[in-house]
Amino acid sequence: MAEDSSARGTGFSDSSTHVDVKEYYGRKLKTTSDLQSNACMTPPQPSPAFIREALKKVHPEVVARYYGCGLLVPESLEGCSILDLGSGSGRDCYMLSQLVGQKGHVTGIDMTEAQLDVARKYLDYHMTEFGFQKPNVSFVQGYIEALTEAGLQKNSFDVIISNCVINLSPDKRRVLSEAYAVLKDGGELYFSDIYSSGRLPEQIRNHKVLWGECLGGALWWKDLLQMAEATGFSFPRLVTATPVTVGNKELLDILGDFRFVSATYRLFKLPRGQSKACRVMYNGGIPGSETVLHFDCCYTFKANEPVEVDQELASILKHSRFADDFTFQPPGGSCEPRSVPAEANAADPFELALKSGEQGLVSATGGGCCSTRPADCCK
Incomplete structure (x- = not known):
């Protein structure tokens, strides 16, 4: 401050x-x-x-x-x-x-x-x-x-x-x-x-x-x-x-x-080091996102439903203010590394704008073109 x-x-x-x-x-x-x-x-x-x-x-x-x-x-x-x-x-x-x-x-x-x-x-x-x-x-x-x-x-x-x-x-x-x-x-x-x-x-x-x-x-x-x-x-x-x-x-x-x-x-702002892909489960309860959390245009989490996430998102959820909002599976951090280049998540904002206009899927606080797994716009 x-x-x-x-x-x-x-x-x-x-x-x-x-x-x-x-x-x-x-x-x-x-x-x-x-x-x-x-x-x-x-x-x-x-x-x-x-x-x-x-x-x-x-x-x-x-x-x-x-x-x-x-x-x-x-x-x-x-x-x-x-x-x-x-x-x-x-x-x-x-x-x-x-x-x-x-x-x-x-x-x-x-x-x-x-x-x-x-x-x-x-x-x-x-x-x-x-x-x-x-x-x-x-x-x-x-x-x-x-x-x-x-x-x-x-x-x-x-x-x-x-x-x-x-x-x-x-x-x-x-x-x-x-x-x-x-x-x-x-x-x-x-x-x-x-x-x-x-x-x-x-x-x-x-x-x-x-x-x-x-x-x-x-x-x-x-x-x-x-x-x-x-x-x-x-x-x-x-x-x-x-x-x-x-x-x-x-x-x-x-x-x-x-x-x-x-x-x-x-x-x-994440710690350095290799991240690991993981299955995570949103615990629910965040104000305004009690049952569904639209994290980005590639990932939407439904409360109590496990979702496989990429390495970097796993690191984000573990090391940010969201850590207590998720359960990481399996316990003990034994998820296997998975080689997914960061560019795989480089959604084109012009494509998303077009799809959002067609489908009406953009929300003011998050969301986009996705379900509970990476969407086409992220490939």
């Missing part, structure tokens, strides 16, 4: 991209109606009742100044320490503060003063609304490329979320590296972002409006796989994917044949 809620990085300074983003989100955008694409807007997907109720308690001004591209609610959050990268007006922070409870804590970091002013303005309002005796939310002004410089301690967070923000950074590898540093062992980076169908040319990357609309800075989704490995994370596991549409003809002409999706991935 943050050593000082007002801290900001001293060794990292604004690039021209940071200045443009601050201008776009701090002054040009006043409400979500000012956006020119749906990249930075939540897709119309159903949310569990407990999340809808939590959102109802967030102040209207905070919601109006929210520009995220997905509703980020990873499972099993009670008592967790959560960091929100690019927290903006604080909508997700205040929603998540209700889920972590009084014993948990949510920290939001953002570089835009105007957004932070809105978030901090309603801190006392929300704590009173939630019935908390003391604040479990704090906001830090700083850069997502320089988390430790902003006063965030290494190995201190259980979960990091990011909602359509990493694409706005000119140094995405550094963002992942800093996130890895401040996560605890077994911690998770659960994030929604915009991805492109190929590497974008300079004409698109240098377009200020397209960058502000979360399109100009979009990664080719295959580059994310290499970037995650280079920074030490587990192989990215795709959770959901939704097509992005652009209504502005001028912008469409510039984008040409490039396509975009809003996709959610989960990455874990």
